Amino acid sequence: MGSAPELLKNPAYYALNGPHARLALIRGRVRRYQPEVAPFLGLPDEPTEQDWADAAELVGVGNTVAFKGPDRPVPDSFKVVQKFGLVQFVAPDSFGVEEPEAVLLGPDDVPEMVALVALTDPGPFRPRTIECGRYLGLRRDGELIAMAGERYHLPGYIEISAVCTHPDYRGQGLGSRLVRAVAAGIEQAGERPFLHTGATNATAIRLYEKLGFSVSNRMSVTIVEPAGR
Structure with a gap:
């Protein structure tokens, strides 16, 4: 098998835009799983300022979500609660x-x-x-x-x-x-x-x-x- 496709670097986003679309809450380009299903946020590969604003509205103050992928800067509109490494x-x-x-x-x-x-x-x-x-x-x-x-x-x-x-x-x-x-x-x-x-x-x-x-x-x-x- 060759190298894994790029979509594996952003699994929640591509799941929620694909086979798991039925489980998604959506605002703009941002997706998240319905909270009782999973705590994961799906951001586009290169999130814009608008994407982060949509994510904040989708998640809501007082709630936490997790996203997986390569390290990316988190804007001031979000507080980082925890961060840890993962091997896929x-x-x-x-x-x-x-x-x-x-x-x-x-x-x-x-x-x-x-x-x-x-x-x-x-x-x-x-x-x-x-x-x-x-x-x-x-x-x-x-x-x-x-x-x-x-x-x-x-x-x-x-x-x-x-x-x-x-x-x-x-x-x-x-x-x-x-x-x-x-x-x-x-x-x-x-x-x-x-x-x-x-x-x-x-x-x-x-x-x-x-x-x-x-x-x-x-x-x-x-x-x-x-x-x-």
Whole structure:
């Protein structure tokens, strides 16, 4: 596979202008996910002063959003709450493997999914995040002990996200099995899987490299809130 396309540098924007348009709130050229779906803002690749003004109106004073991409200056109309590095990986060809134990998770499973995310902190997961795509889980004695699913969906690519395992069941390869299972569904849809992990998460980076993933981008996550008047 060659280098990843430019749109992977700005995944939220191209998802919300493409397959996830149904989940978008829009002002001018700016997009954001509906707040109960995800906390992400989609800015054009080269945002103008007007784009930033539209973003401030779309987000609203007192609310925070996050955007991913190359480092860019943030205007005085926004306050930076937090910023951290991220590594983006793309899966190798024919990576997916079906997982016979995996169960498809639906709206009735959301309370358990939210609880597992709160316990393990794989990244944001909200009551309607499940509307982004297909989520799979593993259960033991009826309890949800691991999960993974699809978040950003942009042309040609679907992100694997919310990969987490209950602390009592770690070290058994459950996360890797679910990553492959989610990837199998993505590949069957004719798309390529990709994912993100924190730039300081050496364990996850080693795991994805061992699984054959290749780095497509190094970027930042910037959490901001409108500064108000």
